[in-house]
Amino acid sequence: xxxxxxxxxxLSFLLVLAPLILLASDSQPSGEGNLIDTPEEINDYIxxxxxxxxxxxxxxxxxxxxxxxxxxxxxxxxxxxxxFSSSRFHHGETVAEVDGNYYSLYHSxxxxxxxxxxxxxxxxxxxxxxxxxxxxxxxxxLGMLIAGILLVWGFGSLAKSYKKGPLPTGLGRVLExxxxxxxxxxxxxxxxxxxxxxxxxxLLTAFFYIWVLNLMGMTPxxxxxxxxxxxxxxxAAFTFFITQFSGNKSYWGHIFWMPGIPIPMKILLxxxxxxxxxxxxxxxxxxxxxxxxxxxFVVMSLIALMITMKAxxxxxxxxxIAFFLAFFxxxxxxxxxxxxxxxxxxxSALFIGMAVADHDDH
Amino acid sequence: xxxxxxxxxxxxFFMQILIFVLILFLLIKFxxxxxxxxxxxxxxxxxxxxxxxxxxxxxxxxxxxxNKKLLDEARKERxxxxxxxxxxxxxxxxxxxxxxxxxxxxxxxxxKKAINTExxxxxxxxxxxxxxxxxxxxxxVLRKELKDSKAQKALIEDFIKDVNLS
Numbered sequence: 001x002x003x004x005x006x007x008x009x010x011l012s013f014l015l016v017l018a019p020l021i022l023l024a025s026d027s028q029p030s031g032e033g034n035l036i037d038t039p040e041e042i043n044d045y046i047x048x049x050x051x052x053x054x055x056x057x058x059x060x061x062x063x064x065x066x067x068x069x070x071x072x073x074x075x076x077x078x079x080x081x082x083x084f085s086s087s088r089f090h091h092g093e094t095v096a097e098v099d100g101n102y103y104s105l106y107h108s109x110x111x112x113x114x115x116x117x118x119x120x121x122x123x124x125x126x127x128x129x130x131x132x133x134x135x136x137x138x139x140x141x142l143g144m145l146i147a148g149i150l151l152v153w154g155f156g157s158l159a160k161s162y163k164k165g166p167l168p169t170g171l172g173r174v175l176e177x178x179x180x181x182x183x184x185x186x187x188x189x190x191x192x193x194x195x196x197x198x199x200x201x202x203l204l205t206a207f208f209y210i211w212v213l214n215l216m217g218m219t220p221x222x223x224x225x226x227x228x229x230x231x232x233x234x235x236a237a238f239t240f241f242i243t244q245f246s247g248n249k250s251y252w253g254h255i256f257w258m259p260g261i262p263i264p265m266k267i268l269l270x271x272x273x274x275x276x277x278x279x280x281x282x283x284x285x286x287x288x289x290x291x292x293x294x295x296x297f298v299v300m301s302l303i304a305l306m307i308t309m310k311a312x313x314x315x316x317x318x319x320x321i322a323f324f325l326a327f328f329x330x331x332x333x334x335x336x337x338x339x340x341x342x343x344x345x346x347x348s349a350l351f352i353g354m355a356v357a358d359h360d361d362h
Numbered sequence: 363x364x365x366x367x368x369x370x371x372x373x374x375f376f377m378q379i380l381i382f383v384l385i386l387f388l389l390i391k392f393x394x395x396x397x398x399x400x401x402x403x404x405x406x407x408x409x410x411x412x413x414x415x416x417x418x419x420x421x422x423x424x425x426x427x428x429n430k431k432l433l434d435e436a437r438k439e440r441x442x443x444x445x446x447x448x449x450x451x452x453x454x455x456x457x458x459x460x461x462x463x464x465x466x467x468x469x470x471x472x473x474k475k476a477i478n479t480e481x482x483x484x485x486x487x488x489x490x491x492x493x494x495x496x497x498x499x500x501x502x503v504l505r506k507e508l509k510d511s512k513a514q515k516a517l518i519e520d521f522i523k524d525v526n527l528s
Contacts (some may be wrong), residue, residue, distance in 0.1 A: 127367060155393035162397070229366050
């Protein structure tokens with residue numbers, strides 16, 4: 001009872017606060033000295049938010065162009081390690097000069113340019129300038145680090161609480177059922193009672209990492225880590241390699257010599273099965289990326305209704321409509337945040353389970 | 363798709379690998395292993411407790427069944443003993459009755475025999491006595507009758523007369 005009460009309070013707290021603060025911060029326009037009030041500008045703003053960022057901006061004053069936030073370290077590999085603060089870019093407005101090289105920010109990416117910051121753009125708006133390898137502590141990397149610290153702190157404290165007694169106290173009471181949930185409802189049914197233990201570390205970490213990052217995306221801090229394609233590619237790659245490396249004889253047998261069918265079919269199925277090895281994790285990475293990106297897009301678009309519909313409905317009505325729509329879609333997004341973490345972990349467990357299963361029934 | 367590839371940042375990918383591996387390692391070492399271990403121990407102890415409770419229940423049930431069986435057996439045995447006792451008592455009674463009857467019959471028989479013997483003895487004695495008396499009387503009569511030779515002659519003549527000399 002106590003456990004449900006605590007999680008209930010936490011959840012309602014998140015539910016009520018997240019959209020409110022989103023309204024307060026994300027709807028504040030940023031830009032070069034003028035308010036964002038046209039659909040194009042709003043779209044640009046949303047796309048900009050969905051991308052990774054080299055500084056952490058909480059609020060931008062539209063009138064003065066003054067940013068409130070803090071710069072993040074930029075780490076480049078361009079014939080040697082280059083470390084400098086992202087404040088040198090002045091939010092993409094200036095070219096940063098480091099050791100005689102010039103770098104400029106364009107659409108949240110760092111390009112090597114000349115002293116004037118000239119970019120060689122094609123018709124689609126892509127730059128052909130050289131891109132140095134960018135290991136910066138970007139906003140997403142910061143988000144990952146925060147998520148990592150939260151996870152290690154939270155679950156570390158849960159692990160420690162077992163030394164005092166068999167039942168966890170405090171935060172552990174909320175976290176323990178989640179761990180049991182992942183073990184009993186995700187790992188065991190898909191991988192099996194005997195073999196699941198080996199993969200629990202990855203599954204638990206992936207589940208809570210994705211969930212926490214998704215939830216962090218719901219806060220007005222504006223993280224969009226799980227909406228970065230590089231992040232989901234990486235997570236799916238983990239699932240892919242774990243699946244392939246734990247695949248047993250029967251797994252490879254089913255890929256290269258499907259049992260129980262005529263030989264021409266066997267040969268025909270080999271490329272299909274090999275393709276299947278890659279499409280499974282590919283579906284994982286696209287699903288997570290698309291869901292989180294779409295979620296952010298929808299929430300921000302609904303908040304932006306406040307501005308786009310101001311002319312038709314007036315300030316109060318448009319704000320009201322935007323608030324209610326954004327509020328309810330935020331509720332759905334909270335569910336999606338959990339659901340995507342669940343689906344990613346569940347499907348990872350399923351793929352691993354298929355790779356380690358003994359096909360005794362054939 | 364082109365947009366996606368363009369958005370892909372190798373640096374972020376690398377950082378994500380680095381951080382994820384780090385988190386994975388830290389969590390496995392400091393969280394998942396002890397947590398799962400503790401959960402397993404706790405669940406096993408709960409399972410053990412449940413099992414032993416179940417066992418105790420079963421034992422209780424068998425004990426009760428045993429008790430019931432014992433009670434039934436005892437009851438049966440009691441009935442058996444009672445029946446036996448009743449039977450024995452009856453047979454003893456029968457025997458006693460039979461014995462008594464036999465005894466009585468024997469006594470009657472003996473008594474009859476004794477009476478007979480006594481009767482025979484008594485009869486014999488009476489006969490002897492009667493014979494003796496008869497002899498004595500005869501003697502006396504004869505002595506008196508044959509005191510004179512005349513009378514003796516007369517008697518002899520009488521006998522001779524009766525004797526048929528044919």
